[in-house]
Amino acid sequence: MATISVPIGERQTQSLPHWTEYFRWSVDHKIIGVQYGVTALFFFIVGGALAMLIRWELLTPALDLMASGQAYNQLFTIHGTIMIFLFVIPMWGAFGNYLVPLQLGAGDMAFPWLNAFAFWLIPPAGILVIMGYFVGQAEAGWTAYPPLSTLFSGDGQTLWAMGAHLLGISSILGAINFIVTILNMRPEGMSIWKMPLYCWAQLAMSIIAVMATPFLAGALTLLLLDRVGGTSFFDATQGGDVLLWQNVFWFYSHPAVYIMILPGMGVLSEVLSTHSRKPIFGYRMIALSSMAIAIVGFFVWAHHMFTSLQPELRIPFMITTVIIAVPTGIKIFSWIGTVWGGKIHFTSAMLFSLGFLSMFVIGGISGVMLAAIPFNYQVHDTYFVVSHFHFVLFGGSVFAVYSGLYHWFPKVTGRMLNETMGRVHFVLTYLGFFFTFFPMHMAGMLGMPRRVAVYSPELQPWNVVISIFAFILGISTFVFIFNIFWSLARGRRAGANPWRALTLEWATTSPPPPWNFDEPPIPFEDPYGYGTEAATAYLDAIDRTFGIPEPPNPSVSGGDQADALPSPAGD
Structure with a gap:
């Protein structure tokens, strides 16, 4: 049996910092993580409200809500920009900043000041993007293809590019910090092959961000020079090339898909193992597949350009696009192997992780379909692509975000989210999402073009169904927001380790003290080694040190009751 060493806290519980601390400059990684998270949730609500306006406009085939097609272009441009650059990527910054030092048993990130600086670039970037509404908003889509972004957009397009520049700098600085922290601040006893899989995912994501984001910065610099400096990098009439933007932009933006997905995959590895009380299946393969995705992701960018790519280059990129499905498939089957035969606890976190599995598989299948060049030709720039994109990023990233939250x-706030409201939130989100985006496959196959407000009248029934369920999806968000505020005020106290998990973030108080651990923690020999005597002894030691808020769940059948989760009763 492994030696058990758990940090001994002088206090059984800690209190959250005063609310004013979250509006100030701080170098505490936990405060920075919350700052990232709250900022990202704010932009999620803004971007979601814009999505509701989009679906309202598309209820009929004619212009109703928008004054013009130009106004509609501005609407979906800012919706996409906010959801990608101001919600998903910063939200994973929130998880990474809060969790990585705790999972490594460290006191903070490697570069605390740089960590704070990376966050404080985000609010002004968001303000710049949204300020375009006052000077002529960007209207070239979140992809900002020239000449739409150089010749036909107002001054808001310049502000858009400046805001995106700041967000790219923030992403690079944060990624450098994660890489240094993960590679150099692991405690004694934690080899790289005993590191939590969330840290593996964060490491792979950070490598992509450091390597790919400078290309976006370069493209944005050329775009700004064309707009305000009189250059013609993307003006074909002056010797430029509009396809230069597409190549450089997608060389960043396709790897950026994995910036938005890999941390979510790390969340699934933690949640599925913990809430099914099973050791992770294929730990090394899951870890190595994250690195494989990070590498192969740089060789698939041109599949976004099949209709404009030279014929001799289409086949190689079709092959690499299919190949990248292999490491993703390894993860999917490993997660299925993890929950197979486990004592599954259908907590809200577990439900959203299982929802991720089902939705992301659908997105992966449609992605392989789009990799086939003849099929891609037929559905290019249709709602089939919109559906695929959202099944990957909402069905993937957002479901994983909810699962992680x-x-x-409980670790961040010291209180449990209400499980009843959590299950209602899951059902509304699952049904709202599925029936919003799955019918888009059929609408796209029937010829519904994306990025237009006026469409063929025979497609209206599809759009009515899609919009109705989109509104249900929007309502689900309010259930979650209400759950947060209700639980902060009245939620059941969590204790240090409410899920009886083995990773180090649970071996300290909830919320953790400013210094994280009273003593340098010694990690358990296997962060996913549930069901062993050593794991039970380790968990019991944590319970003795910090207390446990609820007795084990008596409704769990099979196995040792010491391996059950605390009851969610008390909601």
């Missing part, structure tokens, strides 16, 4: 909210 339900899983780690």
